Structures are given as structure tokens and as C-alpha cells.
Amino acid sequence: MTLDHADALRLLRDGDLAIEGRLVDASNATLYCAVTLDDVIAACVYKPVQGERPLWDFPDGTLAGREVSAYIISVATGWDLVPPTVLRDGPFGPGMCQLWLDVDETVDLVALARSDHPDLRRMAVLDAVVNNADRKGGHLLPLDGRVRGVDHGVCFSAEDKLRTLLWQWRGLPLPAQALEVLSRLRAELEGALADELHEHLTRREVLATTRRVDRLLTSRLHPEPSEDWPAIPWPPF
């Protein structure tokens, strides 16, 4: 069954959440759940704020809102790179809830992460905008020829922290379509998009997001790895 974003969002927001298991390779309390509304059922990930592991560089209790913010930016780009994600109450209190995608297990993630798949190139731009500090191979979800990304808890720091495996376009000109999307994003950050983000992020973090978009529009280049912080996540997969 495939759900469009509007149906998925309704299901994730209003459905009954039943915990079915805990994802073992996850660093936080990341729960695999069934979500049911009327006779529609889907799988989802539920990360209660309570289960967030404290981090030195992100304020406590803010990771779920960062995940939702990354979804909001993905929607604004029109690139559909992040599965539908909401903030809601659940059995362990408020948390983020994201549609589960049954990935194609036959895809080699190591090869995929090094490829020039167009979704990954867009994701590299998305990551530069949201300042993703953790784009690992395991956070890539291949399905039906598309690639989407998950685990956006450590995004939107006001300090530059881009940490990713997707450096294959570093220093190359941004595609014309990416520049169009970034210009549109920049305009939307003057209005409703900023309001939406302010529900989850500080003023400073939203402002820093606008600055990162400005930087991309000025350089017109994919970012280069910095020497000031580790540019590759560890472990990478």
C-alpha cells in the first residue's frame, strides 16, 4: 500500500500507536510501531523525546522537533526526500513519528552512498541547508529507484556541522534546478516557512538556516568539507 503525504500525515497524527519493537542498531529509544486509523494501518518509527540520549552540542529534548523540521524543508523543496514525519503524543509521551519505508534490502548501501544517484545529489543540498551532522550510509533508504533519508535529529545547529558521506559533488556547481529550489526556499523563509520552523527551532537556528541558503545561492557550489570539524560521520554506516 502506498499513502500520499496528506493521508500519511493524518494517519501518523491521529492514528492509534502500538509499539511492536525497538530498533536495535538505534542510538536513541527508537521504536517500531503500527499506526492504525479506521481501517488503514501502516508501520512507523516513534522516537519519544524522553528517550533522546543527551548530547553535548544540542539542547536536551529538541531532537524530535529537528526531525520534523527536516521533513518541513524536504516538503518545501518539493524533492520528497524525507518520509512523512510529525510530532505527536504516544505511549511514552510526545515524540516524533515517521512513516516506515520497507526498503529494498538488495541495494548495496556502500555502493549507493558513493554513487551519483540524483536523489543523493539533492540530499546533499538538503543536508547543506539543514546542516545535517549525521548523514550516515544507514540513514539512506532505497526503495523503487528512489532514495530517501532518515534520522535528522542532529540537524539545524546554528554552528556549521555538516557531517556526511555524500561529498562526491564537493566544490561542483549546483545544478540549475537546485538553484531554483534554493531561491524559492529563500523567499519562503521570509514568511510561512519560517513560522512553521519556529514551532520547533530557535530564532537563531532559523536565521542560520536562511544564512546557509544564502551562502549556497552566493557560491552556487556544493559545499566542501571543513577542516574545523569531522566531515565524515563515525561510524560511516
Ligand SMILES: Nc1ncnc2c1ncn2[C@@H]1O[C@H](COP(=O)(O)OP(=O)(O)O)[C@@H](O)[C@H]1O
Ligand atoms: N522511516 C523509516 N523507514 C525505514 N527504516 C527506518 C526509518 N527510520 C529509521 N529506519 C531504520 O532504523 C535505523 C535506526 O533509526 P534512526 O532514525 O537512525 O535512529 P537513531 O536516531 O536511534 O540512530 C535507521 O538506520 C534505518 O535503518
Ligand SMILES: [Mg+2]
Ligand atoms: Mg541513526
